């Protein structure tokens with residue numbers, strides 16, 4: 001089994017349209033949609049968790065409120081936040097790829 | 108989307124990956140159903156009257172509409188969101204594909220590979236023939252069509268199938284699940300047309316051009332189980348995927364990597380030559396060569412059927428469809444708006460009596476059309492003179 005080493009390019013090759021007169025507005029719109037997407041992901045996850053907790057363990061909301069993460073948990077959370085930042089700031093990387101560093105398409 | 112068939116070659120999304128795909132689907136459904144139609148109202152109630160006040164007439168074509176509409180904040184809002192939803196669509200599909208990449212390649216190899224039992228079954232199995240020397244046409248290499256990073260043709264590793272897996276789930280999301288559990292709406296539509304208009308035809312040799320992952324080709328193989336069915340495409344990763352997918356679905360198809368502009372099949376070797384939404388992803392000169400190649404390949408009496416997306420009847424509809432050309436790397440589709448397909452077919456050697464362009468209303472419920480609320484398919488038909496078929 002080969003282990004693929006080269007990830008696919010992050011951005012599609014070709015023309016990137018600018019809709020608004022200021023590219024910053026395009027990027028803000030994009031960030032707004034991405035934020036909505038990640039919020040939807042978080043809602044689904046919270047919903048799954050709370051249902052499982054109640055169904056399987058009969059756990060209460062007070063226990064969730066009192067929870068303190070340990071180091072391992074915190075590291076996982078940091079990775080998750082970094083992933084969110086990566087997704088959210090994609091429009092700015094696209095802009096850089098398109099206008100500044102065209103051709104260096106690897107992550 | 109709920110009833111999309113999860114077969115062996117599709118990655119299984121994890122919780123958050125699934126949530127991301129689901130949201131992209133919901134967002135695109137909302138954009139298509141609730142936001143997009145506002146562009147037509149914007150045109151009728153604001154842009155057309157403003158245009159008339161200045162010019163004393165209605166806009167003559169989609170170019171004139173373009174100048175005015177692209178300055179309108181509402182259109183800009185929709186356009187920005189539509190483009191982002193398309194990029195999110197691929198991102199949401201690429202994540203699980205990347206995670207299961209090695210596994211998918213492995214599964215594709217074992218589905219396609221000659222197992223011990225295969226020898227006895229050899230006649231029941233399809234085949235795959237790749238051509239590493241084939242040049243990917245410029246119209247695919249220059250830009251990634253509909254923004255799929257790497258397009259249909261890029262191999263990122265040996266025996267890659269990623270482009271196939273990404274396309275399979277991607278088009279399911281693109282059409283809000285309307286393509287059906289096996290992405291077979293297009294194949295079923297063209298088959299329904301054949302059954303309705305040419306009910307006595309029983310093609311023995313069938314060729315499907317631009318077959319990609321073979322989603323439409325499988326429909327023909329299943330409808331005519333005794334026929335020898337071929338599928339060609341320029342993309343290697345989609346063909347590897349197509350072959351493994353067809354084998355796992357029990358459809359016997361011979362896939363080969365070839366350019367439809369010039370294939371290595373003999374003259375008069377097919378009773379039926381089809382394509383499904385391929386022509387608008389070629390070029391002006393390629394289109395002519397492909398149609399001429401179809402004529403060469405057809406037996407006397409053979410039938411050519413190309414299913415295409417109509418590009419609108421009114422200038423505003425054309426402008427909306429052509430959003431894809433300016434914002435979604437469907438570079439050629441805006442030229443398709445102005446092309447008379449029957450004239451092209453005549454230019455490629457068919458006689459006026461042989462060709463027709465037909466409108467065909469989909470038999471299935473197409474709920475998410477992205478750029479229009481009225482939908483019919485276009486079918487370019489040619490029945491080659493002669494006896495047979």
Ligand SMILES: C[S@@+](CC[C@H](N)C(=O)[O-])C[C@H]1O[C@@H](n2cnc3c(N)ncnc32)[C@H](O)[C@@H]1O
Pocket residue numbers: 244247259293294316317318319320321322323339340341342345365366367368382383384385388389393
């Ligand atoms: C939109 S996809 C359609 C896939 C499939 N037929 C379906 O029904 O979903 C268009 C396909 O046509 C292929 N294609 C475009 N030009 C071609 C050519 N000249 N020769 C062979 N395949 C071509 C592309 O590689 C791509 O896979």
